[in-house]
Amino acid sequence: MKTILLALAASAAFAASPALAHFQLVYTPEVNLEKPADLPLKMIFWHPMENGHAMDMGEPEEFFVVFKGERQDLTSTLEPITFHGAENEAKAYEATVPVKRNGDYIFALVPAPYYEQSEDIYIQQLTKSFVNKGGIPTGWNEPVGLPTEIVPLNKPTNIVAGSTFSGVLLSEGKPVPGAEVEIEYMAAEPDVDADRPGEPTASPMPGGALVAVTDADGEFTFGIPKAGFWGFAALGSGPATEHEGKELSQDAVIWVRAYDLK
Numbered sequence: 001m002k003t004i005l006l007a008l009a010a011s012a013a014f015a016a017s018p019a020l021a022h023f024q025l026v027y028t029p030e031v032n033l034e035k036p037a038d039l040p041l042k043m044i045f046w047h048p049m050e051n052g053h054a055m056d057m058g059e060p061e062e063f064f065v066v067f068k069g070e071r072q073d074l075t076s077t078l079e080p081i082t083f084h085g086a087e088n089e090a091k092a093y094e095a096t097v098p099v100k101r102n103g104d105y106i107f108a109l110v111p112a113p114y115y116e117q118s119e120d121i122y123i124q125q126l127t128k129s130f131v132n133k134g135g136i137p138t139g140w141n142e143p144v145g146l147p148t149e150i151v152p153l154n155k156p157t158n159i160v161a162g163s164t165f166s167g168v169l170l171s172e173g174k175p176v177p178g179a180e181v182e183i184e185y186m187a188a189e190p191d192v193d194a195d196r197p198g199e200p201t202a203s204p205m206p207g208g209a210l211v212a213v214t215d216a217d218g219e220f221t222f223g224i225p226k227a228g229f230w231g232f233a234a235l236g237s238g239p240a241t242e243h244e245g246k247e248l249s250q251d252a253v254i255w256v257r258a259y260d261l262k
Helices: none
Strands: 023-027 037-046 062-067 070-073 079-084 089-099 103-110 114-116 121-133 148-152 164-171 180-185 210-213 219-223 228-234 246-259
Touching: 023 103, 023 121, 023 228, 023 246, 037 079, 121 148, 148 228, 148 246, 164 228, 164 246, 210 219, 219 228
Parallel strands: 121 246
Antiparallel strands: 023 037, 037 089, 062 070, 062 103, 079 089, 103 121, 114 121, 148 164, 164 219, 180 210, 180 228, 228 246
């Protein structure tokens, strides 16, 4: 099966031109838990690669978790916060979710569409992130029923830096061939206590956004060069194309975590 492989050299290859990619975050700093915990989650719409401009979020339409095939609505757990970005402040959300049982927790956020004035369009990034407790796999590679989503083909909570990550892009449950997938490194991870970014650990690549393209089966593969959080966004892959009389880009976003092999 043919895939597109993007291999980057090393973290030293990160240079100075901004990627300027919008990425919705569903962020928690530790995605592999050994003990039960009250998990802090931050929902931020931001430019995490360059620690850049943050965008105001409206009230999310949906927020839920899937555990062992069962979906739990978490919308009532959301609380508004202010994210103090390096360039500006923006409206964001947080939640605290108890994690007690062993297995995979798939968190999914359907944010309100965001109006991007510079392009005169709305953006809605349907975002998934993953947490595992106890090292027990229980369904990380299953879709959760979003209108569009990326389903991981590698366990998304413990990818080895220097290896690859693969995913399949779905729209209304069917693979999407020939779609561009933008790739983002979370160079500045949020401080969950202070609601502000930490110091960036890398700079954007020259030449704009990193991009992979899905093959005939809707799959893509990317070489992960550096430990940390990596985001993948398929722009306009969703079935909804209009909101309030304007163009809507309904995007599928997924975040995965890579570690150095020691």
